[in-house]
Amino acid sequence: RTALKIGMIPADGIGKEVLPAAQRVLEALGSAIPKPEFIPLLAGWEEFNKNGKALPEETIRVLKEECDSAMFGSVSSPSHKVAGYSSPIVALRKHLDLYANVRPVKAVPIPGQPFFKADMVIVRENTECLYIKKETIETNSDGSKIALATRQITSRASERIGKMAFEIALRRGQERQAATDPHAWWKGEPKVTIVHKSNVLSVTDGLFRESVRSIKEGTDKYDGVKMEEQLVDSMVYRMFREPEIFDVAVAPNLYGDIISDGAAALVGSLGLVPSINAGDDFVMGEPVHGSAPDIEGKNIANPIASIRSAALLLSSLGYIEPAAKINAAVDAVLAEGKYLTPDLGGKSSTTDVTDAILKRL
Numbered sequence: 427r428t429a430l431k432i433g434m435i436p437a438d439g440i441g442k443e444v445l446p447a448a449q450r451v452l453e454a455l456g457s458a459i460p461k462p463e464f465i466p467l468l469a470g471w472e473e474f475n476k477n478g479k480a481l482p483e484e485t486i487r488v489l490k491e492e493c494d495s496a497m498f499g500s501v502s503s504p505s506h507k508v509a510g511y512s513s514p515i516v517a518l519r520k521h522l523d524l525y526a527n528v529r530p531v532k533a534v535p536i537p538g539q540p541f542f543k544a545d546m547v548i549v550r551e552n553t554e555c556l557y558i559k560k561e562t563i564e565t566n567s568d569g570s571k572i573a574l575a576t577r578q579i580t581s582r583a584s585e586r587i588g589k590m591a592f593e594i595a596l597r598r599g600q601e602r603q604a605a606t607d608p609h610a611w612w613k614g615e616p617k618v619t620i621v622h623k624s625n626v627l628s629v630t631d632g633l634f635r636e637s638v639r640s641i642k643e644g645t646d647k648y649d650g651v652k653m654e655e656q657l658v659d660s661m662v663y664r665m666f667r668e669p670e671i672f673d674v675a676v677a678p679n680l681y682g683d684i685i686s687d688g689a690a691a692l693v694g695s696l697g698l699v700p701s702i703n704a705g706d707d708f709v710m711g712e713p714v715h716g717s718a719p720d721i722e723g724k725n726i727a728n729p730i731a732s733i734r735s736a737a738l739l740l741s742s743l744g745y746i747e748p749a750a751k752i753n754a755a756v757d758a759v760l761a762e763g764k765y766l767t768p769d770l771g772g773k774s775s776t777t778d779v780t781d782a783i784l785k786r787l
């Protein structure tokens with residue numbers, strides 16, 4: 427590669443503030459990576475209100491035809507139904523078949539903040555479950571209403587997300603043996619925890635569970651990876667009580683969404699947790715958080731989730747060293763505790779934190 431063509435979709439709210447921070451960091455890497463070329467693209471609630479489309483066709487076309495990868499900020503989806511509007515991030519994951527949402531949850535000590543022993547990766551299925559958005563509502567003869575949602579689980583989607591989880595566990599196991607990281611807590615053999623609720627939903631979650639299990643059972647490739655199961659409700663409990671026992675957790679879409687926002691509390695802020703939306707031939711970095719309307723426009727959003735998402739994007743493209751460099755600079759700024767945004771008890775701005783990270787690159 428001589429250049430990296432990255433589609434940039436800030437979308438709404440603080441997405442517009444944190445994505446430029448990630449761009450500055452990528453630009454500062456110089457010759458460590460192929461020269462990044464950033465292609466600004468439109469999507470979101472604001473775009474919908476302006477031009478009637480939350481995800482313009484041109485955005486999809488450019489992503490498919492001209493970009494190697496992308497970065498997404500955050501979208502402001504209203505909580506009530508709006509005719510013609512549908513979340514562009516959910517649609518993008520489908521259009522580009524980005525079937526895995528990979529969310530590393532790793533805590534590093536931050537002065538003045540509680541510290542939890544969290545170092546795990548949540549692998550969330552990204553294309554189905556309740557997110558197929560097949561909902562209906564009917565009015566009964568007595569005037570009361572009934573709303574129904576279809577929850578789709580397929581063996582195909584569950585197997586490929588299961589495979590992704592086992593591959594990540596294998597890789598983490600190898601990296602753990604190589605590294606001496608004081609904040610890597612899981613000391614045992616690599617482990618995948620399947621999160622489900624098949625004690626109640628024996629058909630849908632039952633299929634998810636069996637499909638993931640079949641990945642390990644069908645080969646000897648993952649003999650060195652342990653397989654465990656945890657019901658989703660007690661998963662939340664155990665994650666908060668003893669986060670150090672988890673390595674890789676794999677979950678259907680909605681459970682994965684919920685447990686990863688919860689896990690963000692273990693690292694100190696939603697503003698710290700990165701992700702990639704990954705398919706077999708495209709990857710899109712994205713902070714786990716939403717558009718944070720309560721703090722938008724103030725230049726106080728934490729840019730670190732987006733900056734770490736850029737690092738995650740790079741390592742998934744094979745640029746391991748530059749990615750590690752970004753994370754080391756972020757860790758140093760957090761450990762110093764001098765430049766922290768208000769979500770971490772500090773007084774620094776988005777720009778201050780980004781500048782501090784750039785200085786340490």
Ligand code: NAD
Nearest residue numbers: 500501502503515696697715716717718720721727728769
């Ligand atoms: P949110 O993630 O936007 O915010 C939750 C809380 O965390 C808020 O108090 C916010 O200020 C804080 N926070 C989040 N990111 C932060 C950051 N980088 N720095 C500092 N503080 C941060 O979730 P919400 O309030 O439930 O949703 C707000 C909007 O975001 C909704 O319209 C929702 O639909 C949308 N949303 C979008 C995505 C996405 O783009 N993938 C994901 C979740 C929510």
Ligand code: K
Nearest residue numbers: 499500713715
């Ligand atoms: K987001």
Ligand code: MN
Nearest residue numbers: 683684687714
């Ligand atoms: Mn979420």
